[in-house]
Amino acid sequence: MKDSKDLLVVGVGTMGRPYLQAAARLGLRVRAVESAATWEGRPRDLAETFYRAAVGPEELWNLAVTRAVTERAPDGLVSFAEPHVLAGALAQERLSLPGPSLHAAVISRNKALQRTTFADHGVPQPEFRLAASVADARAWMLQRLPVVVKPLTLAGSEGVELVADAAGVEDVIARRAGEGTVLVEEAVMGPEFSWEALIRDGEVLFENITAKETTQPPYFVELSHRCGHRFDDPLTTARVAALTRGVIEAIGMRTGLVHLEFKVDERGPVLMETAVRTPGDYLPDAIGLTFGFDLYEAVVRLHLGLPLDGLPPAEPVAWAATWFPTVRPGTITGITGVEESEAHPGVVRVRLRKGPGDTVRPLTSSSQRMGHVLIAAESPSEREDTLKFVRETLRVSVEQA
Numbered sequence: 001m002k003d004s005k006d007l008l009v010v011g012v013g014t015m016g017r018p019y020l021q022a023a024a025r026l027g028l029r030v031r032a033v034e035s036a037a038t039w040e041g042r043p044r045d046l047a048e049t050f051y052r053a054a055v056g057p058e059e060l061w062n063l064a065v066t067r068a069v070t071e072r073a074p075d076g077l078v079s080f081a082e083p084h085v086l087a088g089a090l091a092q093e094r095l096s097l098p099g100p101s102l103h104a105a106v107i108s109r110n111k112a113l114q115r116t117t118f119a120d121h122g123v124p125q126p127e128f129r130l131a132a133s134v135a136d137a138r139a140w141m142l143q144r145l146p147v148v149v150k151p152l153t154l155a156g157s158e159g160v161e162l163v164a165d166a167a168g169v170e171d172v173i174a175r176r177a178g179e180g181t182v183l184v185e186e187a188v189m190g191p192e193f194s195w196e197a198l199i200r201d202g203e204v205l206f207e208n209i210t211a212k213e214t215t216q217p218p219y220f221v222e223l224s225h226r227c228g229h230r231f232d233d234p235l236t237t238a239r240v241a242a243l244t245r246g247v248i249e250a251i252g253m254r255t256g257l258v259h260l261e262f263k264v265d266e267r268g269p270v271l272m273e274t275a276v277r278t279p280g281d282y283l284p285d286a287i288g289l290t291f292g293f294d295l296y297e298a299v300v301r302l303h304l305g306l307p308l309d310g311l312p313p314a315e316p317v318a319w320a321a322t323w324f325p326t327v328r329p330g331t332i333t334g335i336t337g338v339e340e341s342e343a344h345p346g347v348v349r350v351r352l353r354k355g356p357g358d359t360v361r362p363l364t365s366s367s368q369r370m371g372h373v374l375i376a377a378e379s380p381s382e383r384e385d386t387l388k389f390v391r392e393t394l395r396v397s398v399e400q401a
Helices: 015-023 034-039 060-071 082-095 102-108 110-117 135-144 167-176 232-253 285-289 295-304 338-342 380-393
Strands: 006-010 029-035 049-053 076-080 128-131 147-150 161-163 184-185 192-200 203-214 222-226 257-264 268-275 319-323 330-336 347-352 371-377 396-400
Touching: 006 015, 006 060, 006 295, 006 338, 015 295, 015 319, 029 034, 029 060, 034 049, 049 192, 060 082, 076 082, 076 295, 076 347, 082 102, 102 232, 110 128, 110 184, 110 232, 110 268, 128 135, 135 147, 135 167, 135 184, 161 167, 192 232, 192 285, 192 295, 203 232, 203 285, 203 347, 232 268, 257 295, 285 295, 285 319, 285 371, 319 380, 338 380, 338 396, 347 380, 371 380
Parallel strands: 006 029, 006 076, 029 049
Antiparallel strands: 128 184, 147 161, 147 184, 192 203, 192 257, 203 222, 222 319, 257 268, 319 371, 330 396, 347 371
């Protein structure tokens, strides 16, 4: 299909480039807002105009977006990651473009607003306390250990940590004394999952469940994602469906891509948080491989009001996963097994961001991981075999500090 519609993509970097590529395939006029940090590496061949967002608070993205839409109103706008959501939603609201809704965007950017919104909508979630400082929550934490401390707006597990005992309460108060307002909540123990969905006018058109592996407490950094998950228990399946629809209704989600995370304990599924932007960790790539369609192109079509040319299939056609190799802190002295891993028929790609001589820091957030491996297999068992092969083959040698 060819179309002369104008698309504005807010935020590109590396993981957002497939949006530009999908727009090019559709014959769209493409413009993009890019950060100053990645300005030199922007893909000039994939957009006719780039608008530079200054370094600083995320509100500066609004300056660049406003400049772009004032120069020429787009027919559709896609916001890529967390810092881009509010600027994009403001423009969508002002221009009456398809989007998540300003209400949904604002709530998604603040974990405290999520908790206070969902509390009156019957969405299962942890007991919580919003405190002006970590110290102000001391008594609450001591009565409910273990608890989790979270910043209000960061992503990628940054700043999220488990506090297990009274000594940990005093430690976290001392370490995070100047942080300001925080969210403290009941620690939910159980396996973690995410739900990714395409929404149009509040209707769920497509949905996927991803099973996750994370690091052990106190931090919860994601180590792998397996798409196309199915629960064996029909009751859990029904409760997950009720939770996800409850979130959509509570935030007033209209159109676009939704990503929410939940855990399952003895009560059933319990919401952790939600977002109205592209999920990280190359999940759209893995979801597309699992269900046999281009998720990026589907999102572009939704934001331009274009048909999806048939809904994506409800059942997986393959079994994809992303895995993130981890090593102990220190200096990398060597990496082996990359070529052998890439040659495996179940491996789609191996992409490492660190190499010999680079420093590996303690793993406390997603930004500190050293790369990823994307896998696609013909069955769940073959996916597990491939993951096992890569874990055993890809080796990183580290000299500890």
